[in-house]
Amino acid sequence: MNEDRRTLAGELPGDVHIRLLRGSDAERLGAAYRRNRDHLAPWEPARTAEFFTTEGQSANIGGKLAMFAAGTGVPWILLSGEEAVGTMTLSGIVRGPFLSANLGYWVDREFNGRGIGSAAVAHVVGAARTALGLHRIQAATLPHNAASQRVLQRAGFQEIGHAQEYLQIAGAWQDHVLFQRILH
Numbered sequence: 001m002n003e004d005r006r007t008l009a010g011e012l013p014g015d016v017h018i019r020l021l022r023g024s025d026a027e028r029l030g031a032a033y034r035r036n037r038d039h040l041a042p043w044e045p046a047r048t049a050e051f052f053t054t055e056g057q058s059a060n061i062g063g064k065l066a067m068f069a070a071g072t073g074v075p076w077i078l079l080s081g082e083e084a085v086g087t088m089t090l091s092g093i094v095r096g097p098f099l100s101a102n103l104g105y106w107v108d109r110e111f112n113g114r115g116i117g118s119a120a121v122a123h124v125v126g127a128a129r130t131a132l133g134l135h136r137i138q139a140a141t142l143p144h145n146a147a148s149q150r151v152l153q154r155a156g157f158q159e160i161g162h163a164q165e166y167l168q169i170a171g172a173w174q175d176h177v178l179f180q181r182i183l184h
């Protein structure tokens with residue numbers, strides 16, 4: 001997917017830039033996870049102490065770039081100047097008759113409520129349809145994650161059901177609401 005690197009980048013509200021994640025982002029991403037530790041804790045898997053360090057982020061980014069090289073995922077970073085202010089990740093890309101991927105994301109607490117999450121999801125939807133040639137994106141939210149559900153609805157996702165004990169979030173297997181966006 002190397003030829004698509006430039007088309008996978010874009011501009012979001014508030015001078016925030018979205019582009020593919022790079023190995024050199026480890027320090028800024030570690031700093032962003034440290035700043036947003038409490039903000040993200042209820043919505044994400046339990047993290048090790050290592051995860052919040054530059055070394056931990058080097059490993060995290062390495063895994064995501066391996067996924068990109070294998071064609072099974074696309075990891076984006078959101079930047080305000082030199083600072084990381086969020087990520088968007090398509091993972092589990094399956095081709096053949098499914099042409100589907102899972103979407104995960106977060107936006108820095110200080111940048112919430114400015115339309116950045118909605119614009120970034122819209123950017124990913126556009127890239128998935130054109131550069132990646134996918135048919136469908138799925139996302140799952142905790143039932144009480146109203147902000148995330150609003151972001152998905154604004155980007156044209158539809159609720160398709162409820163799944164019990166779907167993901168291990170904040171240390172517990174938790175029920176989720178499933179959404180999908182058909183891209184064609």
Ligand SMILES: CC(C)(COP(=O)(O)OP(=O)(O)OC[C@H]1O[C@@H](n2cnc3c(N)ncnc32)[C@H](O)[C@@H]1OP(=O)(O)O)[C@@H](O)C(=O)NCCC(=O)NCCS
Nearest residue numbers: 043105106107112113114115116117118141146147148150
């Ligand atoms: C969910 C998240 C990505 C939203 O990012 P954002 O940049 O604030 O999103 P936007 O500004 O584009 O839109 C947020 C929408 O949610 C709404 N919202 C925010 N908090 C809300 C709440 N408690 N109840 C209902 N709606 C809420 C906002 O009003 C806005 O909708 P509007 O534009 O129609 O007014 C961000 O809050 C976040 O990172 N949360 C923690 C991690 C997370 O939940 N990730 C997703 C896991 S599925």
